[in-house]
Structure formats: structure tokens, C-alpha cells
Amino acid sequence: MSDDLLICPHCGEENLPSATRCLHCGLPLEEAFAIDGLQDISDSLTADFVKDEDDSLPELFRDLHEEADSQKKAIKFDKLSAEESTADEVEQNDAKEGSQAEESTPEWLKKIRQRAKVEEDSSGDLIKKVNARDDIPQPSEPSQVDSEFEDWLRQIRLNARRDSIQPHVDEPQEPVPVEETPSWLKKLREMKETGEEPEAEEKETLPEWVKEDQVSSPSENLLAKGHPEHTQPIQLTPGATKESTQAPGNLNKVDEAGSEQAKPGKDQEEQGDNLQTIIGQVGFTPGIEDRAFLDEFEQERPETADLLLLRSQRDRAKELKDMVENEGKAGVLGKQPKNPRSKFFLLVLYLLVLSVVALPLLTGFIDSKINGTMQPSSLAFFESISQLSAEDSVLVVIDYQPGSSAEMALISRPVLDHITRQEVEKTFITTYPEGVWLSSQLMSHGESQPETDTYYLPGAKIGLMNLSIDMSGSPLNGVVSSGFFDNQYDIEYDSIIILTDSFNGGRNWLELVGPFISRDASLLMVASTQEATMFLPYFDSAQLDGLLAGLNESTLYNTALDNSSSTSINKSYQAGLLIMVACFVIGIITSIGAKTRPELQEDKP
């Protein structure tokens, strides 16, 4: 009897011949796996683990064993005999239920199964599932192999996905006190900290036959890489964490393998044979009845979704943290690399616009009268100025900035020519400091306009209010009018012409000065094209007596004065507008294309 017992190589205790692990120290018994091919697995998979434990674990267990040694010796024989009798009973039952398939099963596998049936608690997931699958009737028709294999692949993918996610949501482990930490655990942690490649270690632990089989057959490759049960022993090593985090990669490999499996013909037959080999080695056959098992995984999917959501939240929190940390730092967002192709395209576009706009101007000026019909607002403006006579006075407000002086000068010149022809008394006023030289520049281009001083009105809104307030009833009337403003901003003008490029500036005049001017006086406005839209409602509500805006209206106004205008500027302006419209259309088309493209890609299988 004692000759059949297995001696544990780690603690030296005796075990039953069918034992896969030592009953005393818990470590695997190599002799149990001393079978061709499989011996290497147990050796190699546990080699590093055992090697590390040799120094520390025996010490831990040795203390325990010394205390219990005397008791163990007393009950050893009784215990072994009891186990032997149990094993005999199992063998007898198996013999009764034996079939040809079981007879062909190798001896070592029988022992594993017997052991697993006796010690259900100690059997792993793999053994349980193997036993569960043993109860499933095997498919008789070879045509079912493909569908079964598809089911099996699906199960493998689900397992791999679950395993890939699980390590990310592991609860943070509480730090183990340093004194109580065994040396093998310390070593494991050191390996993690130093970032040693566990994959390489894993590769080293894999036996030769596994490596060969990985190359020889994709389905066996699946077993070696994708199936979680087969990777379970490896998870004992530090490489397990790395392995699980790289599950998506493994999934891809599984998919590739799966797609190869789907090929019909000879390959299918070969793969069927390979599958039979795997089934023979593993000891179970996946069947359609495995749906229940797959459904079990399907039920776990909400948990998977939650885990993915957690990971997504963590990633977004990290991005937000990075953004907050990089806030205010130069070059984080501003210096994003531009696609050189798009940069080149933009440069070409700019040069095209420049050349198209410049061409009519550089080919020469042709002055001619441009015919057309003015807008009602422009026509009202023209008629209002035409009604002024030599006795009337006009206040011209320069309320634009140098940036828009080009446009404003082009629009305003015909108006200044018109009031000069009417021989009215002009006063220039500005609310911008730059307005002083802008007005002198404007007057220098006019036809025989005598240069006059331009007054500066400080204080923006407050200055405008001062301009509007009637100080006649105020006790400060004499004081203020005697020297402060010196009556130079007398609001009693027959017409006020506001030249503005800003809606806010023009609105201030309309709101703070407009209501206070005489009913007989006219309030007119010359605005840039940009702001014309905003001022039109004021013309509709009769707050403005006339509005002239834009280059086209200015050209028509010039024609109405019987002056000729430069057609080159108009052509250049229209060419630029045409290019803008073309760019808009192209931009809309390309943006629509860019939006629909991903949808098309998603529709593709």
C-alpha cells in the first residue's frame, strides 16, 4: 500500500496515487502529471511559482506542520484507508457506467475526473465545466461541428471580455503589513514595480508542445491563448494581470482564428479533426445545449456595461484633470499640429482670393457711371440731403475706427460731396481719438471740401448725454456753457449725419441724442455693410430719416450725383463676394460629406 503512495516533493508527506495536489502542503504533485506531453505543462507553469515559494512558503508551512506533526501521524493511516475505500467505490461505479469512449480515455484523465468528483470543493472551474459537459450528449452529426464551434468561440470571447474587464475594477487591496508579508509576495510586488515583462515570463513557462500547437492549428491556438480556463494557472503568476489587460488583443486573435474557422472545404475538415483532438484532450464537447451556460454570461453583461461605464468615466476624469492642469500653459491647444495638406490647400485658397481680387484693380481703373436703383433707405437719405440749403447747418459725426476706414471712406465720400454742393455749414465731431485724423483724411479726398476742425467729444455715452441735455433750466447753465463746452456742441442742427461702423456706437446716438433733437431736424446714418442689417429696423420705425450702407449703394449714390465711379473696385468687390459664396457652398458640401461618411462606415458589416 505504501508503495503506491505518492511522496510530495515539497513537504515529503505521503499522498494517494490519485492525488493531484499534496494534502499537507497544497502544492501540486508532479508525479500525477507525469504523462507524456502534459508533464511539461505542470512543470513549466508552476516552476517559477514553486521556485519562488521554496524559500518562503515551506518556512510558513513548516511551523504549522511541526505543531501538527504528531497529530497527523496518528490519524494518517486511518485517513488514507478511508480515502482509498472512497476511491474504490468510485471506480466501481465508473466501471458500471463505463462506455467505449471512457475506456479509450487515458488513465491520467480518469484519475483527474475521479478526484474531481470526490473533492468537488477542490476542483477548479475547469473540472466543474468538464464534468458538466460530460453530461451533455455528444452530437452525432458532423454538420453540427461548425455551429457548435461557433458557440464555443462565442463563449471564449465572452470569457475573455469578462476577464479583460475584471482586473480594472478590483477593489484596492489594503496594504499588507511589511512584517507579515512573505518574501515570495514581496518578490512579486517588486517585479510589478520594476515593470518586468510578464509576457516574456509567461512565454517561458509555456511548454514546447503548446508553442508548437499554437503554430499548427488556430483552434488549438485559441485553447492556448483565448480560453480563460487554460490561462487560469498562468494567472497565478504576475503575468496574469498583464495578460488580462491585453484581452482585447487576444480577442482580435480569437476573431481572426474564428474567421479562419469559418472557411468551408478541406480546411473545415482539418479543423474538425483538430477540434476532435482538442475535445479528446480536454474531455468535453461543446453542444447546442450550452446555451444555458452562454445565457449565464449574457446575464452578466449588464455588469460588464457598468464596468465599461466606470472605465469611461475614469478616462474622462483623467482628461479633465489634464485639461485643468494644462490650463493657461502655452502651446497645449494652440500648437496642435496642422495637416500640411490642409495648410497647403488653405494657402492656395488665400492666394486665389488675393489674385482674383487684385486682378481687376491692377489691370487699370475705368471710371464710369453705374446704373441701378437705390434702396428706399438710400433714396430717403439722398432726398433728405437734397433738401438742405446754404442756411442750414449739418453736424457730421465721425464714429468709426481706423480698421474700417477704407470701407467707410468709400461710402462717405459721395455724401460729403453732396453736402459740399449744397453749401451747408458743416461741423465735424468724433467720439474716438483716432476720429480726428480720420476726418481730416476723409476731407482731403473730397472734391473742393474746405478743411474744418474736428471736435472730440469725450465720455462716450455720458458725453452724448451731456450733448443732449438742455441746460437752460439748470443752475449750472451759466457755469457749464460759459467755458466748459463753450456752446460748440450746440445740438440745434438741421441735420445730423452719423458715419459709423459699429452698431453700439450708432445706437448710442439713436437712443441718447435722437429723442432730443428738433422734430424738423433729420437724423441720417452712413453705416458699413456689416452693420446695415442692424440699423434697418430703426429706419423702418422712422427713427432714422435715411440710411446709406454698403459699397453698391454708395456707387449708386455717386451716380445720382452725376459722378462717375470706378468700375474696377466694384468688379473686384463682386469677384471677392463670388469666391465667398463658392467657398460656402464647397464647405457645406464637404461638411455634409464628412458627416455622412462615418454613418456609411457604420452601416458596413
Added chain:
Amino acid sequence: MIQSVDLIIGAISFILTIMVFSYLLGDNFFFRLASYLLVGVASGYTAAFLIRKVIEPYLITPIIQGGFEQWLLVIFPLVMCLLLVAMFFPRFTRLGSLPLAFLAGIVAALTIVGVSFGTLVPQLTQVVESFDPGNLLVGPNPDYFKITDALIMFIGMVSSLFYFHFGLSKRKAISATRPKIIESMAKLGQIFIGITLGALFAGVYSAALLALISRIIESRDFFIMLFGS
């Protein structure tokens, strides 16, 4: 002599124009130099102008040459100016709050009065008057153009106002969505606001285009002056 000055000014202007156009090749030193020049010159000009046209005639001259009445008028703005200057020193920053609060209060009051009497009342009156039957009829026949115009104006005004309505009743405050009627009107208002903003953007482009044309004309004139016709 005048021609040589014009030539120098033209040359500087042309060089600065090229420096600004160099932005087409990306942000570079020359573009930044032109930008800094613009900001620096504008600031210097404004400061010099305000000293000469505002501070000197309205503050310094009355103190030096004015009588008691002028002193009374000047003393208040002078104190306010000194309090503003105190803001340069961290220990006295709070003193600057007084003139700033004074200015902000006046400007706010002027804005409210101006917007109310200068924009809201006349614009609303205009919308109401546009539905006056006398305006919508040409003799005995209706003027469909004016009717359509008035309707569009009314719908645009109301829907735009709805777009800026974000209030919720206390009872329905739990649901963060506006009532369906307000929501649909707000979407309609969004269209009108979008059209308005589109027109404004087109105006911006138009202004930029005219500025470009002006620069090209200036550059062309410079070369004509330099090399003759």
C-alpha cells in the same frame, strides 16, 4: 519734399502690408511685429491725444487759470481721478471702487433709459403700426406685400423673444424642459436669429474684402509713384 515724404510713408505702409499678409504662411515674427506696432502706436497716440485734448484743457488749465467756480467744477473729477490712480497701489485698490461704481451706475442708468425710450418703445410701436389697416390697404384692395412683411416681422419678433425665455414655473421646476409651445416658438426664433447672424457675418466678410481692396489700391499707388505710370 512732399513727394519724398509720401514716398517714405508709402514704403512703410507697403512693408507693413506685406508683413501682415505674411500671416498666410503662418504665425511669424513679421506678423507679430506689425501687430505690436499697431497696438503700440495706437496706444501712444490715444494717450497723447487724451492728455492734450481732455486732461490739459478740462483739468489742468482750469486749475491754473480758472476762478473759484472752475475750481468747484474741477475738484470732483480731480478727486475721482486720484482715487482711480490709487488702484495702481495694491494697498489702496479699494479706493478705486468709488469712481468705478459711480461710472458704472451712470452708464447703467443711461443704458436702461436709452434702450427703453430709444429702441424698445419705438420698435414695438412700429410693429403695432404695421398692422394698421390704413397701411395694409392700397385703396380698397389689400397690399399683400405689406401684410406679409408685417406678419414676418411680428412672428420674428415674438419667436426671437421666446428664444430668450428660459424661465420655468415653480411647480414644473423639476422638469428641465420648457413647455412645448415655448420650445417650438423658440426654435422658430432660432431661425430668425440665425439669419440675422448670417447677415452679420456676410457683413464682416464684406468689410474685410473692402479693406483688402483698399490695401491693394494703396500698394498700387505706391508703385505708380515709385516707378511712374
